[in-house]
């Protein structure tokens with residue numbers, strides 16, 4: 001077998017109170033995709049940050065092409081041919097596609113001035129190589145997440161990167177966009193690059209990976225060709241015990257209508273959204289990425305203005321002009337995008353959890369730290385949040401654990417209606433089951449739940465009823481027991497109607 005492009009040997013990294021990585025060895029071979037798997041907080045992103053020069057390891061060595069390297073900045077890692085495509089893309093929205101591709105290594109002419117024409121020409125060539133129909137002069141902000149990933153891949157190619165790291169690249173992509181991405185991965189493999197692929201989705205791992213490396217609590221607990229293991233074996237390796245991946249749906253009596261939405265519309269993204277939601281009911285909102293589900297629910301919650309429609313809560317008309325109106329009325333919205341809307345990364349876990357509902361923790365005249373701590377501890381344990389302490393800054397937690405804190409924050413408000421937007425995005429299999437069970441318990445406690453999810457097994461497992469949205473409209477509705485996966489997907493893609 002050919003020599004590895006990159007090796008890590010004995011790599012360790014600690015943060016105050018946390019041993020993030022211990023004695024990790026890793027070998028990335030040309031033309032192979034290595035899946036890095038592990039629970040939230042297992043150390044995957046820390047490895048990526050070491051490979052990309054963001055963190056320096058406390059011990060161990062990195063070799064690229066057999067030569068020992070010391071990365072003191074991302075620039076060094078980039079120069080050594082390592083490129084990363086991130087989950088939340090880090091590029092410049094106000095710059096053009098071409099400028100983003102060539103940030104840091106713009107072509108210059110004899111005068112050392114940037115040769116803009118050459119940069120656009122080269123960008124077009126690179127984008128064509130991966131079949132991406134994106135004009136190089138477009139500002140990045142006009143692009144979808146999937147297109148931004150393509151720009152990042154073009155950027156990696158512009159530098160002939162030998163190692164391409166993809167950290168949960170499919171999180172915000174539709175099924176077709178994932179197919180496109182995987183086609184490009186195959187191309188990168190054929191060109192002899194080494195690819196690191198991080199995902200919590202096992203179907204993707206089995207589809208794309210050649211090898212796997214499994215981490216648990218910062219240690220490597222398994223590795224080998226992906227063909228040598230089953231999904232159940234991998235899950236067990238990750239979690240250290242067998243996991244019940246599915247909780248049976250709780251049998252909850254469904255009560256009176258709590259929320260009634262009629263004709264909710266905004267100028268461009270959704271129109272005529274109408275539904276009733278009952279006490280104890282879990283209503284699934286299914287659709288492809290871009291169907292307008294998130295936008296409609298953000299309108300309901302007062303994040304964005306609506307142009308038309310009425311909302312009634314417990315029989316009373318409700319005027320929601322801002323999220324604080326919605327919270328005061330008893331509607332909570334747990335956003336998908338934890339970084340922007342869900343959480344304050346510079347504050348501690350406890351502060352984040354209690355922030356949305358401070359009045360609940362006042363005892364006498366003062367805010368009771370003990371009451372806040374108790375609530376945080378109980379939710380934190382329940383959702384298996386991994387942290388050095390409940391006071392730890394949110395920004396120091398792993399991505400999946402940040403997501404769990406955001407969920408805990410809104411659960412602590414004990415609302416009447418809760419809208420969960422992709423609640424298990426970025427969450428590992430073990431904790432996913434805990435989140436599902438929690439959602440079932442909320443319904444049992446009499447909450448009315450709207451569940452937005454692009455994972456069909458998740459909505460089908462939890463919902464009493466599923467509304468399907470397509471291009472900003474509700475196109476179909478299914479009741480539990482009278483649905484099939486084909487029907488639901490058919491409605492979301494429009495295939496059902498075409499067949500009819």
Ligand SMILES: Nc1ncnc2c1ncn2[C@@H]1O[C@H](COP(=O)(O)OP(=O)(O)OP(=O)(O)O)[C@@H](O)[C@H]1O
Pocket residue numbers: 015016018019020038039040041042043044045046047386387395396397398399400401426428
């Ligand atoms: N800057 C930091 N300061 C303190 N602790 C940190 C820092 N970065 C990471 N950690 C800790 O290191 C551990 C590993 O985190 P890492 O982000 O690598 O996990 P991960 O496997 O990528 O998880 P996820 O699946 O949630 O993205 C976690 O316990 C995390 O809290």
